[in-house]
Amino acid sequence: MNMPPLVTVVTPTYNRLPELGELLESLSRQTYKRLQIVIVNDNGASVDPVVRLYPELDIRVVDMERNGKHVAARNRALAEAEGEYVMPCDDDDLLVPTHMETMVAELERSGADLAYSDAEIVEFVWKDGARTAASRLPFAYRHDLEAMRRFSTFVPSGSLYRRSVHDTLGAFDERVYHYWDWDFFLRVSERFDVVRVPTAGVLYAFAQSGGTNLSGQLEDMRPYLDLLSEKHGLGELPTKNFFLLLEEPDVRGRKAETTIVWDGEPFRSRYAASAAADAADAEKAARD
Template sequence: MPTVSVIIPTYNRLRELREALTALTKQFFQDFEVIILNNNGDGLESVIADFNGQLAITYVDLPENHHVRARNHGVSLAKGRYILLHDDDDLLLPSHIEEVVGDLEAGADLSYADAELFTYDWQQDHRVVRTTEPFAYPYDREGMKEDSTYIPSGSIYRKSLHEELGLFDEEVFNYWDWDWILRVGQDHLVLHPARATVLYAFNPSGNHESAKQDASRRVYFDRLVEKHELPTTEMKNFHIVQEERRSRLRETRRTFSGHLTESE
């Protein structure tokens, strides 16, 4: 059985997924499986075939585009004792899995690293990094009730947490990750080391306008607020959180070269 199960839901991001999988082939720690959940998107056979013999991949076509339900399906298939969450357009630096596995082996129940937010341009079939900046804030459970600074992509946790806490909450949909970090942090050890080993794709078009969420997202946000008795009523995206909190950025280890899928 693999030590780690990497769960990647995806929807029509073949080029980004290829980059993410390429980065996984460069991990120093290789005792993991990859579970790809295709959310009713275009077929991925051509992408997955390129990694035959390099990655142990389980590929599932799902009949709907529901990313939380897809992650829960991935959890049900996971063979590893640790689960690592992974968005299809993000990448992990080569030391990432080795280091977060070490965090759990040292006693943490969940570990998530800092991130390099990157903007990019497309050149033919690959992304070229335009700008980078760290997303690095200390973990504080009470502070997490005001704004979520938890980036789930690249985070790892003990699969046994689901036995106690249940699966990801589909009822809060877009806010499943905020809900998860609050639930885990209630009675379990969350570690947030100062290592920026997650490359988080930051949509160049994101701005204050993108925070004007539609009515359906407000419904999910209100459910989260009620569930956890949060003190906030303002919906924010990562762009706004980063803008408001830059003065509180912490020092973090930054080793990204600026070139996607290259070694640290």
């Protein structure tokens, strides 16, 4: 009997242990079980307090000696990837339990080289040690390669591709930084087969106020967007607020139907439970 393909999940992280705990919780719930998880700690606080709580997962932690930023951390993770397939996933995003099974099945069925899924853009708030949805927005657009040169609707978290594409393309381009994912999508699309999966299996964490989410920052993005445009011949591209761009007529015209699968329940992690227990013990000790 043939073994199902090994999937390597590539996750950079930096000082977001509660969010990382929820990602690992979502990975522990996957119906597809043959996975390797490579976490690259970008010179932040130790991730061991989270990782040790998920012994059933095959997790490899790489500690960076200096803070190289997220694209360099992703490239470092690729050096550890053993899977036939690679799935990037940011440390604050989440995957519904059937997501990996759906994505593997699509690559196996279609023979494509990269599959990306629809998502829900979720503004999370913390409540009782877990993130709950303050707002949810379906993010589903037709697969249109020419339109993707004007505005990318590729969500890298939860996408799945054959590790062998890097043999042809090399690593992620650290020079374009904020737009490494758009650049990767365009590079793959030029030489390989790409498909969209019309299921919102990814919960993409996004705060409209920006916060620590790179997608919320505009002031320093222009040079990287210009470099991306020059690299791929994209012409002049705007750096408008993400949600304003979604209202542009050509983007609205690409909206597509999708299947919503998240039941809205939080992914309460073992790390949150452990922290709550420690806090209760400390409070009891203080009373005693």
